[in-house]
Amino acid sequence: MADDLVPRSDEFGLAHADQSKAPITNQNTASFGKQLLGFWVTFKTMFKKVNTVQYPEVKEPTAPRFHGRHQLNRHPDGLEKCIGCELCAWACPADAIYVEGADNKEGERFSPGERYGKVYQINYLRCIFCGLCIEACPTRALTMTNEYELADNTRGKLIFEKDDLLGPLRAGMVPPPHPMYPNTDDSNYYRGEVTSSHPSQGIAKND
Amino acid sequence: MSIQELGTESQVQIEMITCVIDGFEITVPKGTLVIRAAEKLGIQIPRFCDHPLLAPAGACRQCLVDIEINGRAFPKPQASCTIPVENGMVVKTQLTSPVADKAQKGVMELLLINHPLDCPVCDKGGECPLQNQAMSNGRPESRFEGIKRTFEKPVPISSQVLLDRERCVLCARCTRFSEQIAGDPFITLNERGALQQVGIYEEEPFDSYYSGNTVQICPVGALTGTSYRFRARPFDLVSTDSACEHCASGCAMRTDVRRGKTLRRLAGEDADVNEEWNCDKGRWAFKYEVAKNRVKSPMVRDSNGQLQEVSWPEALAAAAEGLKNSRSGVLVGGRATIEDAYGYSKFARVALGTNNIDFRARRHSQEESEFLETTKLTATYKDIDNADHILLVNFEPEDESPIVFLRIYKQVHKRSIKVTTIAPLASRGSEKLKAKLIRTTAGDETQAITNISGLTGKSVILLGERISETEGALSAVVKLAADSGAKLGWVPRRAGERGAIAAGALPNLLPGNRSVSDPAARIDMATAWSIDSISNEPGMSTDEMVNSDLQALLIGGVDPMDISAEAKIKLSKKFIVSLEIRQSDITEIASVVLPVAAVVEKSGSFMDWQGKVRKFEAAIDQTLNRSDVRILSMLADEIGKPINLPTVKSARAELDSLGNWDGPSSDMKMRNPTAAQKVSGDEAVLISWRNLLDKGSLQDGEENLAGTARKSTIIISNSRAQTLNVRSGEHVRVSNNYGAITLPCQIGDIDESSVWLPRNSLNSQLIRNLSVVSNSVVKVTKA
Numbered sequence: 001m002a003d004d005l006v007p008r009s010d011e012f013g014l015a016h017a018d019q020s021k022a023p024i025t026n027q028n029t030a031s032f033g034k035q036l037l038g039f040w041v042t043f044k045t046m047f048k049k050v051n052t053v054q055y056p057e058v059k060e061p062t063a064p065r066f067h068g069r070h071q072l073n074r075h076p077d078g079l080e081k082c083i084g085c086e087l088c089a090w091a092c093p094a095d096a097i098y099v100e101g102a103d104n105k106e107g108e109r110f111s112p113g114e115r116y117g118k119v120y121q122i123n124y125l126r127c128i129f130c131g132l133c134i135e136a137c138p139t140r141a142l143t144m145t146n147e148y149e150l151a152d153n154t155r156g157k158l159i160f161e162k163d164d165l166l167g168p169l170r171a172g173m174v175p176p177p178h179p180m181y182p183n184t185d186d187s188n189y190y191r192g193e194v195t196s197s198h199p200s201q202g203i204a205k206n207d
Numbered sequence: 208m209s210i211q212e213l214g215t216e217s218q219v220q221i222e223m224i225t226c227v228i229d230g231f232e233i234t235v236p237k238g239t240l241v242i243r244a245a246e247k248l249g250i251q252i253p254r255f256c257d258h259p260l261l262a263p264a265g266a267c268r269q270c271l272v273d274i275e276i277n278g279r280a281f282p283k284p285q286a287s288c289t290i291p292v293e294n295g296m297v298v299k300t301q302l303t304s305p306v307a308d309k310a311q312k313g314v315m316e317l318l319l320i321n322h323p324l325d326c327p328v329c330d331k332g333g334e335c336p337l338q339n340q341a342m343s344n345g346r347p348e349s350r351f352e353g354i355k356r357t358f359e360k361p362v363p364i365s366s367q368v369l370l371d372r373e374r375c376v377l378c379a380r381c382t383r384f385s386e387q388i389a390g391d392p393f394i395t396l397n398e399r400g401a402l403q404q405v406g407i408y409e410e411e412p413f414d415s416y417y418s419g420n421t422v423q424i425c426p427v428g429a430l431t432g433t434s435y436r437f438r439a440r441p442f443d444l445v446s447t448d449s450a451c452e453h454c455a456s457g458c459a460m461r462t463d464v465r466r467g468k469t470l471r472r473l474a475g476e477d478a479d480v481n482e483e484w485n486c487d488k489g490r491w492a493f494k495y496e497v498a499k500n501r502v503k504s505p506m507v508r509d510s511n512g513q514l515q516e517v518s519w520p521e522a523l524a525a526a527a528e529g530l531k532n533s534r535s536g537v538l539v540g541g542r543a544t545i546e547d548a549y550g551y552s553k554f555a556r557v558a559l560g561t562n563n564i565d566f567r568a569r570r571h572s573q574e575e576s577e578f579l580e581t582t583k584l585t586a587t588y589k590d591i592d593n594a595d596h597i598l599l600v601n602f603e604p605e606d607e608s609p610i611v612f613l614r615i616y617k618q619v620h621k622r623s624i625k626v627t628t629i630a631p632l633a634s635r636g637s638e639k640l641k642a643k644l645i646r647t648t649a650g651d652e653t654q655a656i657t658n659i660s661g662l663t664g665k666s667v668i669l670l671g672e673r674i675s676e677t678e679g680a681l682s683a684v685v686k687l688a689a690d691s692g693a694k695l696g697w698v699p700r701r702a703g704e705r706g707a708i709a710a711g712a713l714p715n716l717l718p719g720n721r722s723v724s725d726p727a728a729r730i731d732m733a734t735a736w737s738i739d740s741i742s743n744e745p746g747m748s749t750d751e752m753v754n755s756d757l758q759a760l761l762i763g764g765v766d767p768m769d770i771s772a773e774a775k776i777k778l779s780k781k782f783i784v785s786l787e788i789r790q791s792d793i794t795e796i797a798s799v800v801l802p803v804a805a806v807v808e809k810s811g812s813f814m815d816w817q818g819k820v821r822k823f824e825a826a827i828d829q830t831l832n833r834s835d836v837r838i839l840s841m842l843a844d845e846i847g848k849p850i851n852l853p854t855v856k857s858a859r860a861e862l863d864s865l866g867n868w869d870g871p872s873s874d875m876k877m878r879n880p881t882a883a884q885k886v887s888g889d890e891a892v893l894i895s896w897r898n899l900l901d902k903g904s905l906q907d908g909e910e911n912l913a914g915t916a917r918k919s920t921i922i923i924s925n926s927r928a929q930t931l932n933v934r935s936g937e938h939v940r941v942s943n944n945y946g947a948i949t950l951p952c953q954i955g956d957i958d959e960s961s962v963w964l965p966r967n968s969l970n971s972q973l974i975r976n977l978s979v980v981s982n983s984v985v986k987v988t989k990a
Binding site (some may be wrong): 083085086087089090100101102103112113114115128139 | 326328332333360361436437439440442443773
């Protein structure tokens with residue numbers, strides 16, 4: 001019976017394959033020493049620091065330039081940097097970004113200049129975290145954070161809206177809409193000459 | 208002469224010229240510009256100011272090339288957009304001449320010195336000739352380190368066009384368009400040298416009916432449309448070729464849709480129709496299709512008189528129940544596509560067994576029905592191009608068919624052709640056409656038509672739909688055309704009217720110009736439709752149906768206020784089945800409301816005033832709304848007399864297979880004119896027409912567009928103003944026993960016995976306010 005299973009030719013190396021399944025037969029002393037050496041690695045590792053992280057109880061910091069969730073940044077007075085130009089959407093190879101621009105109206109200003117992003121959505125089911133959108137952004141409005149915990153139980157929750165993506169209000173920032181810093185225009189903002197909010201723009205956050 | 212004239216057929220033999228461009232020989236007609244000859248070889252010379260339909264300007268200097276003629280070279284590179292080819296000319300473009308290449312790069316660098324780097328916020332970004340040509344023919348990096356020139360921005364030069372002067376490259380396309388094509392020179396280049404800039408006159412905004420074209424031809428983002436500003440990027444948009452639904456000019460259009468919503472419409476190209484232009488109404492009036500009051504599902508009126516949303520089978524059953532076995536009729540409205548109009552026509556004859564069908568939701572007459580049945584309308588845009596004399600009868604092309612106006616204006620501008628207009632007053636449009644005004648008042652046009660002389664076989668007579676308001680005028684025109692051999696054109700306002708005639712949506716006409724009174728034509732149609740017979744009784748017109756004791760009416764897109772002030776009340780006594788896109792005065796009184804697709808949501812075709820079919824596809828296909836013909840087909844099935852037109856395509860195919868009637872046709876019965884109204888004292892004869900931009904329901908929700916509409920004024924003659932002791936701008940009251948309208952007056956070149964008001968503009972909706980629109984005596988007093 002067993003003979004029937006032996007391949008007639010060794011054209012495909014089957015005979016050798018069969019050999020590899022055979023039990024180890026040369027149990028001489030040199031071989032025994034080699035086996036001990038192998039177990040020494042195992043033994044040594046028992047006293048090393050463990051690499052396993054007890055996620056999610058324990059969280060490790062990522063590499064500083066890790067591509068995580070996006071963030072829409074603000075100018076130092078709280079106005080949004082995004083101008084709704086859609087260059088990020090244009091650059092996106094996965095078609096994950098949807099932007100609608102709109103006019104900054106008198107009395108309802110969200111960004112310096114004429115235009116702001118009225119709708120800003122990133123679909124994290126599509127995003128491949130390549131970072132081309134960050135390179136495309138002309139105002140440095142879009143950057144990436146190191147946040148990587150992007151899982152949820154519905155598709156809808158993984159489409160992040162502008163509110164989800166906007167960076168936090170830091171000290172000295174006034175939540176938009178509010179006017180530009182007095183006696184400045186958008187070019188002052190881009191040159192970094194606006195460093196904080198002015199009382200006329202509204203009540204700033206202080207902490 | 209430039210290539211723009213090649214469009215017109217010329218009888219003379221065209222002289223051909225051979226020249227060499229980049230080593231390739233090419234033979235082109237004499238007068239062809241170098242840049243255009245190079246295009247024929249597939250050699251693209253960068254350009255900004257050059258436009259094939261505008262006179263050469265040589266303003267931007269981007270198209271510089273090296274030229275030599277018979278071995279003698281020009282000392283410097285020359286602008287290829289201003290130099291016509293000549294025999295023995297050798298042209299070297301940037302591809303073969305380092306000198307031309309360097310010159311072009313230099314010009315580009317100079318243009319970019321003052322051009323702001325605001326492409327991310329500029330609407331033109333992504334479809335910008337400057338962006339593209341800076342990439343293809345510019346330096347990779349800027350050497351400019353100074354401070355760019357800046358201007359205040361954006362400046363609204365009208366409520367619908369915004370100007371960013373710092374983006375302008377001073378190509379003068381907009382100013383040349385306004386002057387040469389539209390005849391509205393409201394926009395010019397001010398100042399000189401480095402301060403040169405586009406501007407408008409201080410007193411007058413850029414309120415041209417054609418201002419949108421300047422936005423489209425601007426090669427940079429200097430002129431942008433207010434409505435589209437910051438709405439989308441070119442790569443967001445899905446473009447569909449379409450036809451304009453606003454008037455019978457028949458413009459080719461492009462509809463740009465983002466996520467199932469129309470964001471903008473552009474003029475398409477069709478040399479035989481609109482060339483590359485359209486009017487602002489066609490360009491910017493499309494929000495009606497996303498209006499809040501769109502009818503979304505079928506509705507049936509319940510026992511409490513309230514409309515309730517129901518399922519389609521329920522609504523169709525209710526509609527069929529009301530239409531079946533009752534004396535009924537069909538009002539189509541002037542906006543149906545040919546396929547839909549054919550559906551209505553067949554539905555009336557087959558499912559309802561009646562000839563009571565009419566597409567006219569405006570003033571109409573029996574004379575007009577006969578005219579449309581018997582008269583061959585042969586005039587085309589091409590005939591306008593070649594005309595020696597154009598006669599306009601009760602037709603204001605600028606307001607009622609703006610592309611016809613552009614076509615006439617082009618010939619007036621180029622060849623100074625003679626234009627005569629039979630009209631009550633010299634409108635702005637007829638002044639621009641330098642038309643000879645034969646001043647008439649409502650009702651006495653017939654005499655003026657009879658007195659016209661000097662028309663030849665090359666002349667064109669263009670009639671407005673308002674001619675039906677004067678008894679006998681159409682008869683006189685038919686006689687004039689027959690006697691002089693002039694080409695005759697009838698230009699209705701609405702896009703669907705010519706198509707509805709072809710589809711037989713008239714009480715006296717079957718599809719394909721078959722007369723209801725002709726037994727052979729009736730048998731022909733009955734056979735084609737597989738029915739026993741078609742009623743030989745001529746049907747009722749719109750007015751007759753509204754005023755009759757018909758029990759049920761099927762109504763397409765009709766506003767009862769277009770018919771008469773009492774139409775709504777009269778219709779409310781009938782069983783109405785309404786096919787509508789939006790809630791309207793008709794849906795308020797309808798027993799069954801069936802939602803249909805708006806033009807962007809369906810395919811179909813319109814017939815323009817020349818009789819040319821303008822097909823279009825659905826720009827938005829993710830919709831549940833269906834074209835009227837599909838719903839009529841379901842309704843006919845429900846009635847039990849199927850019309851078998853389940854799709855637009857099948858309606859189109861069936862109508863095409865019917866062909867036009869080649870049997871004998873009858874002549875028009877000539878009518879005698881009625882006497883004009885007699886007025887005395889403070890009485891006047893009311894005259895009106897609709898302005899292009901007015902309170903039309905398809906312009907709802909377009910505030911920017913409405914901002915450029917002409918102000919509503921009452922036009923009176925100088926002597927009447929003196930009698931009333933009013934000056935221009937003071938308020939005048941026009942009244943009759945129905946109501947009154949008070950508006951600022953304007954003193955114009957109008958017949959002393961007449962007064963003119965806009966027919967359907969802000970504060971001047973004549974049917975609503977006065978119950979009459981023309982040829983009626985009103986009182987004019989100082990307010």
